[in-house]
Amino acid sequence: MKKVIILFAITIILTACKNDNDTKVNKKLNVVTTTTMITDLVKNIGGDSINVQGLMGAGVDPHLYKASEGDVSKLVNSDVIFYNGLHLEGKLVEVFEKMKGADKTPIALANELNKNRLIGSDYFASNYDPHVWFNINFFEQFVEKVTLVLCEKDPKNTETFRANEKRYLAELENLKEEVQDAVNGLDPEKRILVTAHDAFNYFGKAYDFNVVGLQGLSTATEAGVQDVQKLANFIIDKKVKSIFIESSVPRRTIEALQEAVKSKGHDVKIGGTLYSDALGTEGTQEGTYIGMYRYNIKTIISALM
Structure with a gap:
């Protein structure tokens, strides 16, 4: 991990000017995500209007995932970073903390949730069970936060993002009904x-x-x-x-x-x-x-x- 953080610091210096210039031209947002659930969510809202790179693939355990040199490069060159939070991505926390000192603030989507509704856990530094996406209502709050951030970062595509949000939230509402009917x-x-x-x-x-x-x-x-x-x-x-x-x-x-x-x-x-x-x-x-x-x-x- 120390090697990754050192590399991260070096990369920040080398790419600082590049990032400043890129944000001033009319290009697609570069969005980096951690878990596959968040990657799918962001793709649903952003569609073809953004570039999305997910760090984790199918079958990857986020509890044990460590950032590679390639991951650090993706993070540094991103415009927006979305992750779950609540220490789900425990081994990436140190990397995210370093990024806050480089004028980048990775967005922990679970921070949008009411802590009084979360399940407590002594296994995580957050003191909460991080597997919040299995409550579809919570996942809908993720959708709303992602949409808000994308609209702020790329206002020219606000209409597209909002239309995708409306469609996707309707699909999630249908999913809740399907699941409840099956459980009944x-x-x-x-x-x-x-x-x-x-x-x-x-x-x-x-x-x-x-x-x-x-x-x-x-x-x-x-x-x-x-x-x-x-x-x-x-x-x-x-x-x-x-x-x-x-x-x-x-x-x-x-x-x-x-x-x-x-x-x-x-x-x-x-x-x-x-x-x-x-x-x-x-x-x-x-x-x-x-x-x-x-x-x-x-x-x-x-x-x-």
Whole structure:
């Protein structure tokens, strides 16, 4: 990380004049994003009027992500930077702090949320669970903030940004109805979601699911033997039908849990792979926020029914 920060400081000096000149000419905004969810959001609002570069790709775990030299260059040469915040991108925090001293202020979208509505967590320096995008209402607030910033930075395209915002918010409202209808078809006693780590607490709170993660809130923590055995007993006691792998977390943790249940004379199925900290491959249904949410809810309901 020290090497990256040194490189960052050098790059600031070398590119300062270039950045000043670029902002004065009529070019597309260069927007850099961190997680795939935010990248998809910004593309929906900006469309062809902006250039978007996402640092993280499909299946990338933001908890463990470290900035490369190429990432630092993208950040320095950007006009706008959007990230989740709440220490989700923990290993990028130091880089963002350095940027604040270089007349760049990366925008943490989670700062727009009412802290009284967030779920507390001792695992993060923010003291909050950062997986806020699983509350669609919160994600809509992200949309509104992104639109506001893009309009301020590029007023000539305000009409386009506002039209895209209106369309996308309508799609998110439809998504909320779809998800609620699907959840209503699952008996309340079956609404137990067991995953590799606690990424789905906001989903659980919104749709009345009991969410249990083997690794806790951060994938940086490892599940021990006692954790596995304790959760295995919970699955047996609650007669949980299926447990779930996450695309950005190694499957071995859930497979170990499944074996622990079997060793006690019971059976639990792996209900499928859920997308938690990252979207699926670009160009697929799961490669968009809305498509990911639809895929997840269909997978969860089908496996627990």
